[in-house]
Amino acid sequence: MKKLLNFTPMLLLLVILSSCSSVRVAADYDRETNFENYKTFAFFKPGIDKAEINDIDKRRILRAIEAELMAKGYTKSENPDMLVSIFTKSNQRVDIYNNAWGNGAWGWGGYGGWGWRTGWNNNQVSTSTEGVLYIDLINADKKELIWQGSGTGNLEMRNIEKKEARIKEFVSEMLLLFPPEK
Known part of the structure; x- marks a missing residue:
């Protein structure tokens, strides 16, 4: 039991870090x-x-895909076994954070004096x-889709180095799932 308690903080940290992936x-x-x-x-x-x-x-994106596939042992060819295509979509994400607290209480209201105040x-x-x-x-022969990966994440990057790193992150995270394990 004591070993389990010693291992728990490390396991918790691993779960937190793995859940923080931005893609x-x-x-x-x-x-x-x-x-x-x-x-x-x-x-x-x-x-x-x-x-x-x-x-x-x-x-x-294409350079990142090429690098990842070549690192996996695939070769770029004029007469390929498979074709690589991409497409993109973007969505406007709106997050609303409600920081209201409390149902109200008697208290000092600043310029309003004492009285019933609702939570902020x-x-x-x-x-x-x-x-x-x-x-x-x-x-390539049948022109049939055999695998599709998708990566979703925040794209707003004004810094070119960060943008390139972000694209590499998208591609590498997706291609970790290729080829699929059966």
């Missing part, structure tokens, strides 16, 4: 696909051209742009 990722795939058959890739230009982001960010009502509203990046992996 939420998910993946879906065709269960009939044997991912061991895929060794090469190329980018699917018609799909990438439709992504509604600027060309600089597209190149950043201090609502705060914050807005941010939340983006979703999708990476599609497509069977």
